[in-house]
Amino acid sequence: MTKSQKKGFLLPPAVGYSLNVLLYLFGHYKISLKFLIRAILTVLINIINWPFRSYEKIFINKKYSRAAIKNAPVFIIGHWRSGTTHLHNILSQDPQMSYTTTYQSVFPDTLFNKAGRFIFEGFARILIPGTRMGDNVILGTSLPQEEEFALGDKTPLSFYYFWMFPRSLKFFYEQFIRFKGIDQSRVESWERDYKLLISKALKNTGGTRFLSKNPPNTARIEKLLEMFPEARFIHIHRNPVEVYLSTRNFFFKMLPHLQLQTIGQEELDDFIFELYKDLMNDYLKQRELIPEKQLVEIAFETLETDPKACIRDLYQSLDLPGYKESEPHFDVYLDRIKSYKKNKHQITAKLIKKIQAEWGFAMMEWGYGIPKHIEVKEDDQK
Template sequence: MSKEKKQTKKGILMPPAVGYSFQILLGFVFKYRIDFRFIFRFIITVVVNIINWPFRTYERLIINPKYKRQTGIESPIFILGHWRSGTTHLHNLLCKDPQMGYTTTYQSVFPDTLFNKLGYFLFEGFARLLIPGKRAGDNVTLGTELPQEEEFALGDKTPISFYYFWMFPRKIRLFYKRFIRFEGIDNAKKERWKANYKLLIAKSLKNTNTELYLSKNPPNTGRVKLLLEMFPNARFINIHRNPIEVFLSTENFFKKMLPHLQLQNISQKEINKEVIHLYEQIMTDYFQQKSLIPEGNLVEVRYEDLEKNPMSLLKRVYSELDISGFESAEHGIQDYVNSMKSYKKNNHILSKKQLDILIEAFDFTMKKLNYSVPLNIDILEDEV
């Protein structure tokens, strides 16, 4: 099989709950409605989860306590930004620096079947066979050991993860209030979630044999205050992009990814409404909280600048956040930049009516970030 065919192989994505606590998996049945057409998908998820149970139980009881005792984690670097703002590209670039640790795609789904050798052999092989060569929503290359968002794993033991919405998309507003703003979450559960996050970071660092953790997790864009409670000296990189392009890319991404993961029906019209609402909420929360970040610990960048001159922008990021080692990482980052020159972005078409809705919804952010209507989007005139 050619290298190109390997990269574009077909695969099957499954709900991330295959590696969750069985108690949390069962909780989905009682808390959220699973639509009938997805019952078989849920049954398969349960079966894989049960097979995984002895392996993750062993790791939680025997291996995890060692990492729970680790208190000397260097303050992480958090990449913030709404989905489709360039967070994945920025994360992949920075992860070419060998000092950067990260959560892998495999760990994000099976966070407690990582250091159990037999369990890892079985489930990493299983994941490698199933994962498609490219992500359906944006053609980004996928692989079990490639960098991934940690949000998938944060709901594995404590029932708090915004990415439950991939399975239950009609609950996205509820999940935002409870799992990003932590409204209605008692302090004990909140502290367990924090402890689980720190455990995930400690295991990620061991897995990548590094000391500096680099997070890319869009839900954290609305959790700056909470992250500073955990890591007062954490450093942040916020990347932003034209809100209209973000909407179109997010709409397309959700439309193509949800069919692989969802356990609830949702219409395209509903998805569009939720994408607009989500953007407004998370950007408002970020603007309100970013002043809490200590001076010198935040750098804000434009996706457009990352596209035009990535090496210059990354050099500025290293300098402003006082991250050492750019010179030694430069060659590896440049090689990755060169490899991405053939990457093709999705094209987008928008009706005049849709454009007017987006301009009204995103007016505040567009003015604050100095954006106008992008020139590279095809605008269709509405039918009379």
């Protein structure tokens, strides 16, 4: 069995959270009986991890919380399944780029505690599957990951709580992406946590500029510009029909491994439609806040067709240094992933009409029609 074929076992990211945050979540959101064993196992691992992360918080984090973030971060934004992971993996080949690793995203405060890291990263290597459920992306503890998993580890404020409690997805969006009804002191605590996470990522992966890939940030532009006025943004978009099919497949395959709460298929489908509308509308409203030469919009189709030209243009448009030095690294990576195969999808004519009605504004904004390569079935076909 190759590494990519390795079966694995996933647990909710709360295994590495502050115990106070874990108790807050378990006290405020209902855990379904069928996931009780998973919840108990999450608590047990969290308690075992407690002394290691406590040591890091007390003796190590202060150093990084005081560290200046000298270079403006680069934020890759866009809806899930729009090519954000693909772009993140390419750009992370640039030696100047630092990123949150999969291990750091789950155990953000057991990163520089040597004994704790030896234990928990060792277990993580054994448990993590070779590829991600829902697509064929290779997984590994040291590979780039979304920082949203770790952003709620100390301050109870992370949209990715929805992986554990999916019935609260809409509530989490309003509270943790739009920051509605959130006390300012909590938001400021979240900002400090974010900067600490970035400082530790810079040290952990050895680069000089933080590279973020975090879809929830697509609707947090105003807040991110307050934190990092010179930040660069790369928005990647994809045909909404493909995004819907891929998102639905991804969510339905990932949720069974992370959720602590049941949710009906119809309710999750409704959330998927709402989430895309909210995220894209919020992005379009905030896009104009980004100063000139700090935003590039690219199409997934362009990145897929000619990745090197796309990356070269991206560096030039954002006035980012280092393309020539990084070009050999990009070449090696792009050659290595040539055999990657995407999932194939079918769709009904009825669903096509719903996507056009709900997400037509985005199809019009970026000039998308019905993809020719997707098989459209008649509504009465099984």
